Amino acid sequence: MNKLIALTLVGAAATAQAADFKLPAFETARLPNGLTVYMMERHEVPLISVRAVVKAGAVNDGQQPGLANLTGDAILLGSLTHNKAAIDEAFDFRGGVLSGGSGTEQSTVQANFAQKDIPVLLPLFAELVQQPSFDAKELDKLRGRKMNVLRQAKESPRQVAGTYYRAMLFGGAAYGNPPGGTVNSLGALKQDDVQGFYQHYFRPDNAAIIVVGDFDPKAMRQQVETLFGQWHAEGPAPQRADYGQVHADKSRVWLVNKSDAIETTFLIGGPGIARNDPDYVPLQVLNTILGGRFTSWLNDELRTNTGLTYGASSAFSPLSQTGTFSISSFTALPKTEAALDLAHKTYERLWDKGIDKATLESAKAYVKGQFPPRFETSEQLAALLGDMYALGVSRDQIDNFMRDVDSLTPERARLLVEKHFPRKNLQTVLVGKAESIRQIAQKYGEVTELEITADGFQPKP
Amino acid sequence: MKWRLLAASVAYAAASYAQAALTADQVKSFTLPNGMKFIVLESSAIPNANMYTFWKVGSRNEAPGITGLSHFFEHMMFNGSRHYGPKMFDRTMEAKGGANNAYTNSDVTVYQDWFPASALETVFKLEGDRIASLSIDPKMVESERGVVLSERSTGLENSNVRMLMQDLNSVAFTAHPYAIPTIGWESDIKSWNQKDLETYFHTYYTPNNAVAVIVGDVKVDNVKQLATKYFGSIPKRPVPPAVRTKEPEQKGERRLFIAKASASAPNVMVAYKVPEANHPDYYALDVLQSLLADGKTSRLYKALVDTQISNSVSAFSTDGFDPGLLYFYTVSAGNVGADKIEEALLAAIDKVIKDGVTEEELQKVKNAKLLNLYRAQETINGKALQLGNHEVFFGDYRKMFDEPAQYEKLTVADIQNVAAKYLKKSQRTIGVLAAKEE
Numbered sequence: 092m093n094k095l096i097a098l099t100l101v102g103a104a105a106t107a108q109a110a111d112f113k114l115p116a117f118e119t120a121r122l123p124n125g126l127t128v129y130m131m132e133r134h135e136v137p138l139i140s141v142r143a144v145v146k147a148g149a150v151n152d153g154q155q156p157g158l159a160n161l162t163g164d165a166i167l168l169g170s171l172t173h174n175k176a177a178i179d180e181a182f183d184f185r186g187g188v189l190s191g192g193s194g195t196e197q198s199t200v201q202a203n204f205a206q207k208d209i210p211v212l213l214p215l216f217a218e219l220v221q222q223p224s225f226d227a228k229e230l231d232k233l234r235g236r237k238m239n240v241l242r243q244a245k246e247s248p249r250q251v252a253g254t255y256y257r258a259m260l261f262g263g264a265a266y267g268n269p270p271g272g273t274v275n276s277l278g279a280l281k282q283d284d285v286q287g288f289y290q291h292y293f294r295p296d297n298a299a300i301i302v303v304g305d306f307d308p309k310a311m312r313q314q315v316e317t318l319f320g321q322w323h324a325e326g327p328a329p330q331r332a333d334y335g336q337v338h339a340d341k342s343r344v345w346l347v348n349k350s351d352a353i354e355t356t357f358l359i360g361g362p363g364i365a366r367n368d369p370d371y372v373p374l375q376v377l378n379t380i381l382g383g384r385f386t387s388w389l390n391d392e393l394r395t396n397t398g399l400t401y402g403a404s405s406a407f408s409p410l411s412q413t414g415t416f417s418i419s420s421f422t423a424l425p426k427t428e429a430a431l432d433l434a435h436k437t438y439e440r441l442w443d444k445g446i447d448k449a450t451l452e453s454a455k456a457y458v459k460g461q462f463p464p465r466f467e468t469s470e471q472l473a474a475l476l477g478d479m480y481a482l483g484v485s486r487d488q489i490d491n492f493m494r495d496v497d498s499l500t501p502e503r504a505r506l507l508v509e510k511h512f513p514r515k516n517l518q519t520v521l522v523g524k525a526e527s528i529r530q531i532a533q534k535y536g537e538v539t540e541l542e543i544t545a546d547g548f549q550p551k552p
Numbered sequence: 553m554k555w556r557l558l559a560a561s562v563a564y565a566a567a568s569y570a571q572a573a574l575t576a577d578q579v580k581s582f583t584l585p586n587g588m589k590f591i592v593l594e595s596s597a598i599p600n601a602n603m604y605t606f607w608k609v610g611s612r613n614e615a616p617g618i619t620g621l622s623h624f625f626e627h628m629m630f631n632g633s634r635h636y637g638p639k640m641f642d643r644t645m646e647a648k649g650g651a652n653n654a655y656t657n658s659d660v661t662v663y664q665d666w667f668p669a670s671a672l673e674t675v676f677k678l679e680g681d682r683i684a685s686l687s688i689d690p691k692m693v694e695s696e697r698g699v700v701l702s703e704r705s706t707g708l709e710n711s712n713v714r715m716l717m718q719d720l721n722s723v724a725f726t727a728h729p730y731a732i733p734t735i736g737w738e739s740d741i742k743s744w745n746q747k748d749l750e751t752y753f754h755t756y757y758t759p760n761n762a763v764a765v766i767v768g769d770v771k772v773d774n775v776k777q778l779a780t781k782y783f784g785s786i787p788k789r790p791v792p793p794a795v796r797t798k799e800p801e802q803k804g805e806r807r808l809f810i811a812k813a814s815a816s817a818p819n820v821m822v823a824y825k826v827p828e829a830n831h832p833d834y835y836a837l838d839v840l841q842s843l844l845a846d847g848k849t850s851r852l853y854k855a856l857v858d859t860q861i862s863n864s865v866s867a868f869s870t871d872g873f874d875p876g877l878l879y880f881y882t883v884s885a886g887n888v889g890a891d892k893i894e895e896a897l898l899a900a901i902d903k904v905i906k907d908g909v910t911e912e913e914l915q916k917v918k919n920a921k922l923l924n925l926y927r928a929q930e931t932i933n934g935k936a937l938q939l940g941n942h943e944v945f946f947g948d949y950r951k952m953f954d955e956p957a958q959y960e961k962l963t964v965a966d967i968q969n970v971a972a973k974y975l976k977k978s979q980r981t982i983g984v985l986a987a988k989e990e
Contacts, residue, residue, distance in 0.1 A: 135597060136926040176849075183849040184916045186923030205923055232860055239863040239886050242816040247710040351813045354702070354709050384651065386642045395639065398698020401706055421706055453647035460649020460668040463598040468930045 114466065114489060117303075117476065120312070124323055125296030128315055129476045131303040133469055137206045139304030140469040141213065143220045144477040147292035148196040149272075150265040150334045156547070157272015161234060161280055162288045163193025166200050168229040170218035175229050181215055189216075195270050196334075196411055197481035198292070203470060206305040209314070217318035220293070225285050238274050245543050248349060248356035248522035249421070255541070256358045256520045258548040259345050260415055264335020273547035294324035299480040303469040334412050337362035339516045342536030345550070348525035349543045355427040355523035359434060359535075360417035361513030366409035366482045372495040373507055374407055379454040380446055381405050381438070381512075382418060392437045393420055399430045405438075411482045416513055424524060428531045431519075435535075441512055446504045455496050462492070574929055576953040579939065580772045584779060586788040587760025591939050591949050592775045593767040595932055601669040601768025604936045605679065606944045609756040610659045611734040612795055612874065618748050620736015623656040624700055625752055629663065630654075631692040634685035638692050641678055648674045658730055659872050660944060666933070669769035673778055679764075680782030683757060688749050697741060704735045713881055715810060716821045716985045723808045724823055724877055724981040728799035758789035763943050767936040799825075799875065806981040809989055817863065818890035818986040822897060823879045825979045829871040829945040835958045836970040841867045841878060842917045843909055843967065844901070849916070852880070855900040861888045865897070871945040877981075878974070890984045901975050908968035921959045 117131035152158045167189060169175035182189040187204030202216050244250040254269050261267030272280075300319055302311055339361045364371060375383070382389040382405025393403035403420035418438060422430035466472055478484045519535045521528060522543065532538045539550050574593075581591045610622050630652075632638040645652060650667030665675050707714045718733040725731035735741075764783075766775050802825055826837055845852045845867035856862035865882040880901075884893050928934035943949040 136930055138923065138926055138930075179848040183847045184912070184919065186916075186919040186921075203927070232858075235860060235885065236857070236863050239817065239883075242886065243863070243883065246712065246814050246816055249706075249710045349814065352709065354705050356709075384646055386639065386646055391639070394699055396695060398695035399702070401699055401703040421702070421709075423702060423705055453643070456649040457646045457651070460600070460671070461651055461666070463600050463668075464666065464931070464933070467598055467932070468927075 115472065118308075122295065122316065122320055124320065125294075125328075126319055126322065127299040127480060128319075129299060129301045129480070130306075130308060130311060130315075131472055131476070132306065132308060133303060133472070134305050137305050138203060138469065139206055139209065139302060139306050140201070140203050140473045141216055142199050142201040142301045142473050142477060143216075143298055144301060144481050145198040145293050145298045146196070146331075146481050147198050147288070147297070147329075148194050149268040149270040150196055151288070151292060151329075152265075152268050152272070155272075155280060155284060156268050156276040157237075158280055158284055158288050159193040159198060160271050161237065161277060162285045163191055163198040164233055164237070165225050165230055165285055166219055166223045166289075167191055168226050168233060169224045170215070171222040171224050172218060173215060174224070175226065178215060178219065182212065185212065187212055193270075195266070195268075197477065199477060201473075209306065213314060214318060221319070221322050223289065225282055225289070227282050230282055230285065234277055234280065237271065238277050241271055241274050241277065248347075248352065248543075251543070251548070252347075252356050252358055252419070252520055252522050254548050255345055255347055255522070256360075256417060256518075257415065259343065259520060260337045260339070260361070260518055261335045262338050265332070266335045266410060266413070269548045275546045292329055294328070295319070295322045296324050296328045299477070301473045301476045301480075303473040303476070334410070336413055337415060339513065339518055342516050342518070344519040344521060344532045344536045344538045345541060346525055346529065346532045346538055347520065347522040347541045347543050349522055350524060352424065352522070352524045354421050354423050355430070355521055355528055356421040357431065357434075357522070358417045358419045358520045359431075359438075359517055360405075360415060361516065361518055363407040363414035363416035364409055364511060365413050366411055366478070367485055367488065368409070368414075370507055370511060371409065371488060372492055373499045373503070374511055376451070376454050376458050376496055376499055377446065377504055377507060377512075378405055378407055379458055380450055381441060384454075384457055388437050388440055389418060389420070389434065392433055393422075393430060397429075397433065399426050399433065403434065416511075424527055427521075427523065427528050428534075431531065431535065435517075441508045442514060445508070446501055448501050451499065451501055451504055455499060458496055459493070574935065574953075576950050579949060581949065582776055582779075584759065584784050586784065586786055587758075588779075588783050588786070589763045589943070590775065590779050591763065591765045591943060592770070592772045593935055593939065594770060594772060595767055595935065596769045598932070599669055599769050600932065601667060601672060601766060601770050602932055602936050603665040603675055603679065604765045604940050605663045606763045606765070606940045607661045607663075607756065608659070608761050608873075608944065609661055609792065610657050611732045611736075612658045612729045612872075613756065613792070614729055614732050617740060618744055618752070619732045619740045620700070620734070621740075621744055621748060621752055622661055623734050623736060624696065624741070624744070625749065626654045626656045626661050626663075627696050627700060628688060628693070628749065629682055629686065631696060632687045632689055633682040634687065635681050636678060637687075638689060641682065644674065644678060645671070650675060657734055657870060658732075658876075659870070662940070664933075672766075672770055672774070676778045676782040680786065683759065683762075683783065684786045686753055686757070688746065688753070690746060693746065693749065700735070700741055701738070704738065704741065707735065712812065712815060712819050712883075712985050713821075715812065716819055716881075716983050717879065719808055719810055720821055720823055720981055720983040721877070723806050723983070724802075724825070725799055727797050728874060729795065729797065730799070730872070730874065730876060754789070756792050758792070759783060759786045760788050761792055763940060765936045765940040765943075767932045767939070795874065802979055804978050808981070808983045810983065810985040811987070811989055812985055813987055815985055815987045817884040817886045818888075818893070818984060819881070819883050820890050820894050820897065821879060821881045821983040822894070823877040823981050823983075824975050825875060826869065826878045826974050827875050828873055830947060833970050833973070835955075836962055836966045837869075837878065837974065839914065839917045839921070839959065839962055840904070840967050840970055841869060842920065843913050844904070845880065846917070846920065851900050851904065852882070852897065855896050856882055856893060859896070860885055861896055862893050871941060873945070889990070890986055891990075894982065894984075901971070904968065904971045905975060909964050911964055914962065914964050914967060918959050918962070922956055925955065
């Protein structure tokens with residue numbers, strides 16, 4: 092039982108509190124085969140984090156939702172030389188952790204293990220990345236498990252509300268693809284599909300190897316070259332396409348019926364910004380005020396003042412080309428209308444009253460103060476380097492963090508609110524008991540009803 | 553299979569990492585005259601610090617009528633004190649760059665502050681004020697009641713494991729208050745009153761019932777000076793009354809069933825009675841738990857998930873002052889019945905009792921324990937949590953530094969012995985959650 096569910100400040104900007112905190116030094120290299128390599132030394136504990144980051148994800152699924160995600164997980168099913176059991180034993184028996192997977196725009200293979208095991212485990216990691224076996228029997232088992240996970244996720248509105256929201260905002264465009272696919276789409280995927288996806292996207296000129304932790308840089312450079320230098324790409328590198336824009340020409344509501352729901356889970360919002368938007372950092376500050384911390388307006392109104400919910404928040408969810416913005420919360424079924432109305436009213440404060448200087452200064456201090464622990468562990472730093480590679484997060488955004496936070500004035504805040512927070516044509520997802528909240532839903536736009544138990548995340552055609 | 557052979561030869565002598573590891577002499581502690589204990593670790597990797605305050609009060613201190621009060625109190629601690637009215641605790645801390653949260657379980661209530669080290673004095677001032685003179689504003693009590701009701705219902709809406717565990721506890725314990733759900737029963741959440749709250753604060757929030765841990769870019773002398781200034785004058789009150797009730801011996805297997813229409817697959821939870829944290833069998837049981845359920849090479853993963861009858865399996869336990877439970881939880885692979893996954897789970901456990909475990913398996917878990925210790929020590933929060941838990945549940949934060957040695961000395965016989973001693977049919981409670989009762 093916690094005071095609060097962690098509010099997600101979506102990937103708040105990376106950087107340094109100039110005087111106080113520096114991002115540890117790291118080196119970047121490019122091997123002749125096109126592979127990008129990042130290395131960052133840290134010696135606090137005798138561990139290293141290694142990850143391969145590939146620019147491939149659900150946006151590349153095409154007509155096969157879940158293909159990237161299944162491929163990302165299937166990498167771990169063994170290499171051409173070592174089967175799954177041998178790989179799992181090698182890592183488990185040394186206290187190592189091997190994981191991976193694929194999201195919307197990037198796929199990763201990650202390992203965390205003792206420095207002394209580099210000679211044994213790094214070659215195995217390299218094998219998995221470059222010569223996965225996609226063993227038919229294991230792939231079949233994995234696909235079955237993932238289909239069950241998707242079924243079970245729909246028992247929990249919180250786990251699926253965001254997927255419906257993205258599907259609603261982007262419609263049939265690539266960004267609307269459910270990252271994990273659907274039960275039916277996963278069921279149709281074959282070993283050949285996985286193999287084909289891997290061959291198309293997992294290649295040195297579309298990937299980075301990131302090493303963070305306790306290692307000797309000279310020896311590591313050599314090991315990385317030896318282990319990954321022979322990886323070669325065939326044919327032209329995959330090109331980035333247009334993954335779609337938010338569709339918000341009128342107010343719409345998707346009402347997702349969960350017949351035994353005791354509460355209503357909701358998201359309200361519209362278009363947001365790309366991960367590398369020049370306004371990314373100041374928008375983190377503004378969102379902190381609206382819904383990014385405990386005393387934020389949304390949490391203050393919906394939780395502290397009225398007791399309508401355990402937590403209310405808002406967030407920009409940036410992607411590489413664009414992004415979304417949403418307010419989210421949940422409330423007991425009979426309080427649905429009160430909570431939705433108050434969320435809208437509170438959101439309007441951004442324009443009605445605007446942001447005063449004291450609140451802005453407090454949010455600036457908060458964002459700066461909470462920054463250093465975001466980059467405390469090797470895993471966190473490796474993830475940041477991965478985002479720099481896959482999502483194009485520029486070093487500028489990181490280096491100028493302090494300046495961008497400090498220079499934010501109430502006047503500029505007002506301009507940024509006008510420019511970036513969607514005010515008209517809001518899009519709403521409600522997950523709850525439709526027969527009880529159908530009337531309420533109509534207040535917020537044109538309603539489309541979906542059944543949570545139906546396959547996927549789109550309404551019936 | 554050369555990796556298997558190599559694995560057996562990699563025993564990780566804890567001593568080989570001694571240079572990199574945190575040592576006991578880096579940690580300082582002091583106790584104020586009013587009995588409030590402070591544990592301090594200077595760590596300057598980031599310019600931040602934390603303060604974790606552990607109060608020895610949780611739902612085990614409750615009784616029918618006031619179930620959930622410890623947790624509700626955790627919420628009320630943010631709702632105003634003498635010098636900081638409602639909302640001012642959070643507003644003041646956030647304006648200085650700090651954030652906070654708190655959690656309550658059956659045994660403890662823990663308040664966590666995370667802040668730039670420069671805000672240390674502000675944090676001490678805020679914490680000192682609410683401990684010295686909390687105000688329990690009736691208006692705040694009412695809105696907070698709604699918040700907690702929402703917290704309760706969102707847990708039940710989104711988590712089968714929460715629902716199953718809550719009901720299982722009330723079957724496994726007939727006398728001891730571990731039967732009480734920490735969030736409280738709905739009717740109690742709606743009914744406790746002002747006097748209940750005042751009595752609770754007075755009884756349990758006395759400085760001699762707390763341990764504060766500060767880790768980060770601070771200086772011990774400064775922490776001591778500020779602790780004296782902001783906590784030193786809080787009066788000491790009697791030590792809270794001990795929990796008297798002891799759970800009588802369980803005389804046979806117990807069962808329960810929960811129907812939840814939207815469950816897409818049966819969920820099975822099996823929980824065995826195990827001793828309190830500060831017990832000689834603690835480390836052997838902890839290794840047994842990991843050996844059974846951690847990772848893809850664990851016994852239960854192989855028996856349930858690899859065979860495709862379950863989709864997932866896990867084990868968990870909570871450190872407690874009194875004998876508690878070791879839980880195993882598995883979710884069926886859809887069309888496989890609860891009886892079948894239960895049978896496979898119990899068979900895997902019985903096999904350990906009958907045939908024991910291998911040297912290789914034991915070494916695997918020992919290696920993982922050591923690496924996980926380092927993973928926890930990568931952050932100031934991991935360090936604070938470990939120090940506080942050891943001080944509170946094991947009686948001395950220094951025991952944290954004995955952990956690698958405690959694991960290292962375990963033998964395969966120790967693991968088989970605790971399996972046979974505790975994972976017995978008569979000592980278990982089995983809960984099933986599914987769409988329909990069979």
